[in-house]
Amino acid sequence: MKNEKETRRKFATDPVPDLMTDLHTTSTGLTQKEADDRLEKYGENVITREKQQSQLLIFLKNFTSVMAILLWVSGFVAILSGTLELGIAIWLVNIINGVFSYWQEHEAQKATDSLMKMLPAYTQVYRDGKLQQINATKMVPGDVFNLQAGNAVPVDARLIKATSVQVDQSALTGESVPESKKVAFDAGQGEFAESNLVYAGTTVGAGTATAVATAVAFATGMNTEFGRIAALTQQQKPSLSPLQLELNRLTKQISLIAIGLGLVFFVSAIFFVHYPVAQSFIFALGMIVAFIPEGLLPTVTLSLAQGVQRMAKKHALLKDLNSVETLGETTVICSDKTGTLTQNQMTVDHIWTPAHSFTVTGQDFVNNGEIQLDGKPIKYGTDADLDLLIRLVAFNNDTEVEPSKGSARPKILGTPTEASLVILAQKSGIDTKAYSITYPRLKELPFDSDRKRMTTIHQHDDHTLSICTKGSLSDLLPHCDTIQENGKVRPLTEDDKKAIDDANRKYASLGLRSIATAYREVPQETDKEKQLDGLTIDTAETNLTFVGLAIMSDPPRPEIYEAIKKCHRASIKIIMVTGDSSLTAKSVAVKIGLTSDKARVVTGGELDSMSKEDLKKALAGEIIFARVAPEQKYKIVSTLQEMGEIVASTGDGVNDAPALKKADIGVAMGVTGTDVAKDAADMILTDDNFASIVAAIEEGRTVYSNIQKFLIYILNSNLPEAVPSALFLFSRGAIPLPLTVMQILTVDLGTDMMPALGLGSEKAEPGIMDKPPRARDAHLMSKTVLWKAFAWYGLIASIISSGAYFFVNHLNGWPLKGLATSGNTYVMATNMTLAAIIFCQIAAAMNCRTENASVFKAGLFANKLVWFGIVFEIFLLALLSYTPFLQELFHTGPLAPTDWIFLAIIPIPLFLIEEGRKWLNRCRLAAKKVDVVD
Structure with a gap:
C-alpha cells in the first residue's frame, strides 16, 4: 500500500515534461502503432473477473450436505428393501430443496459485471496528433485524452490542462462534495485528494481538461484504483451465515442421533425380536426417519423467503x-x-447577516419552505441585507434544478451546494429569470481550490457593473474592507470580524457549513470589453463589501x-x-x-x-x-x-x-x-x-424466533413417531408396530410443513427489540426448545397417540384378545395413531404461535396461514383415509364419525393447558421485574 501511494505521488509531483518523457508520449498523444503495441503489452482497459466455479459444481454442492447424504442413503436402502415409494418420497425432499437453493445462489453475485458496465464506452483521445473518438477499452498508458463536464473518467490520469474542473469522487471516497482539480500539484487531505490526478470510475462534474493516462501501475483496467478495488472485492470469498452454520450443526446432531438410534434398533430387531435382516433394515429406517425432520430445511428455506417478502x-x-x-x-x-x-441533500437552513439571523424552513431540492425572522415569514423586498444576499447567491450560480416529475427526485445539473442556493432564492420569492435578464452576466471567474471563491460580474445599470463573490469565509473575508448592515455600507472593523467569526464557529460546531457572500460595484468605463478583460481575480476580488453567510446542512x-x-x-x-x-x-x-x-x-x-x-x-x-x-x-x-x-x-x-x-x-x-x-x-x-x-433487523429477529417456534413444532412429533417403534422393540415384538414408515413420512413431509410455514409468518411478540442479540454460542436447539419439543409437547402427544392405538384394539377385544397384527383392526389402530398425532399437532401449532403471550391476545384467528395449515392437515388425513389407492399405500382405512369426534376433542385441553402455563410464566416474569424495580 505504501509503495502504491509513493508511485501515485510521483505521478502527481513530477514536472509534466518529465512525466511525458517517462511515459514515452507527447502532448499530442501516441501514434496508432505505439498505442497498438502498448495494448498488446498491457491488455485492454477492462475489469476482468476471476475464473468462476462451473455451474454444474455449484448445482451439485446443494445436494451434498450431511442431511442430504443421509437421506440419499436412506432412500437407497428403502428401495433395496422393497419399499420403492418410501425411497422416492425421501429423495424428492432432497431434489426440491437442492433446486431451490441453487436458484437463489445463481441470482446472488454479479459485482464484477456491474464494474464493467460503469466504465465509459468512448473517449476523446489524441492519436497520430489528431483527436479521435475510441472505445475506452482500447486506452493505454501514455494516451492523451480530453475530459469535459458529464464525462466518466476512463483511466487513472494526470491533468496537463484544466479549466474550472470539479470531479465527483464519491464512488471512491464517499465524499459528497466534488473535488476541485487543477494542473498544479496540491496534496490535499484524505485518500485520492491529489489535485492533479483523476481516477477511473469517477465523473467530471464541471470544467474541461486534458489528461495523460499514467503508467501501468495506475493506468488502465485492473491496474486502476477502480480495478484494484474490484480485485479486492473478488478476492473476498463469501462466508457461511450464522444460520447456515447453526443449521449445519443442528442437522449433524440430529443425524448422528438418528443414525445411532437406527443402528441400536437394527441390531436389537435382529437379536431380540429375531427379525430378518431386510425387515430389520426397514424397522431401523423407520426409526431414523422418525428422528430426522426431513421437512426442516425446505421449511426453513420457505420461511426465510417469507421474511424476504415482508422486508x-x-x-x-x-x-x-x-x-x-x-x-x-x-x-x-x-x-x-x-x-x-x-438525507443526502444540502439544504440552507440559516442565513446570517450583521443585523439579523434568519431561519429557512423546508428540506430537499424543492421549494417547500420559507425564510423566517423571529418565527415570522419574511419575503424578498423586506430586508435590504437579506435581499442583497439572495441576489448574490442567485447570480453567482451555475447550477440548475429540474423540478421533480411524479415520484422522481429533482435533477441537479451542477453541484448540491449551488442547488441548495438556487432553492433558497426560490423560497425568498425572487424572480430569478427576470433578474437574469435585468442584470445579465458578463463574465465569470470560476471557483478553484486555491482561492476557494467564485466571482461573477453583471451589468447593474447603464453606468455600473456589479461584482458578486461567494466562497469560504476564511478566504473571502480578508478581501473585504467594508460591510453592509441594515442597507448601509460602512468600514469593516475588528469587532465586525470577530462577530462574523463567532457566528461561523457557532454554526460549524453544529456540523453546518457556511458560504460567505460579498460584492462590489464599479463604474462602467467607456470601453466595457477592455474593462472586463482587466477585471481579473487580483483586481475584481478586492475591496469587497461583506454581506452575510448562507448556512447549510445535510439534515438528518x-x-x-x-x-x-x-x-x-x-x-x-x-x-x-x-x-x-x-x-x-x-x-x-x-x-x-x-x-x-x-x-x-x-x-x-x-x-x-x-x-x-x-x-x-x-x-x-x-x-x-x-x-x-x-x-x-x-x-x-x-x-x-x-x-x-x-x-x-x-x-x-x-x-x-x-x-x-x-x-x-x-x-x-x-x-x-x-x-x-x-x-x-x-x-x-x-x-x-x-x-x-433497523426494521429489517427487527424482522430478522422475528424470523429467528419463528424458526425456533416451528422447530419446536416439527420436533415435537418425533417422539410420538419414535415411541411406537420403541414399544415394538422393548416388547420383543409382542406389540406390533403402531405406526408404519410411510405414515411417519406423512407427518414429516405432509402434515408438519403447512402449519410450520404458517408459524414462519407469525408477527413479532412485543419487546423483541428490547433484548440484546443472542449470544454467538447460543443454538437453535436450546434447552427451552428441547424441553418444549420432547418433555412437554412430545411427551403429551406420545401418550395420546399410543393411547389411541390401544383404544382401537380395546374396542376390538383387547386385552382378552391379542393385539391385532394384521387385518382391518390393525389398519384402523395404526390409522388412529397417525390421526391422533396429527390432531396433537393442531394443538401444538396454536401453542407454538407465542412464547409467553396469550394466543388470544395475539389474535386467535390472526394468523390465517396457520389455520390454512390446520385445514390442510385434516384434509390430507381424510384423503389418506378415504382414497382406496392411498389406503393401500399408507396402510390407512376409513374413519367413523365417532372417530372424528374423539379426534376433535384432543386439541382443546392441550391448548388450554398450554395457555395456563404461559399465564403462570407471565406472572413469574412480572414478579421478577417488580423485584428488580424494588
Missing part, C-alpha cells in the same frame, strides 16, 4: 435468504453518514432518532464510518443521538498508524471514523468480526464493495448506490434509509 415491503431487498436471520443477530452496524443517517432523516433509540435498546452498537470531516461527523453523531459528546473521533490517518490491538480497544468504546479510505473501512469490519461481532456495514460506492462483501451483512443504497455496491451487498435499501435497516 421488501419495508424497503429492504434481501438477495440471500440466509441473510434474513443474520440481520437478527447483528451486534454492530457500521453506517455511512451521507444519505443513510442524513426524521426517522433516524427513533431508529437509533431502538438500536440502543436492542444493544446494537452503531459506528459512523464516513469520508466527511471529523467536526461534521461528530456533530451529526451527537445531534442524532448516535454517540455522546465524549465519543472518540479517529481519522483515516490515525487509523493507518493504529495497531490491531489499539484498534480493538478503540472499537470497544464510543467511536466515530472520519476521512476513511476503502481499505480502512474493510479493516474496521474485519477487526470487529475478529472481536466476535456480527457486523452489518452500509455503503454506496465502488470503494465500499470489499467491506460490503466482508461484512456479515452488506447493506447497499438502492437510490444513490453504484451497481458494484448493490451486487456486492446482501441487502439493498430501496429508500437509502437507516431506519429501514
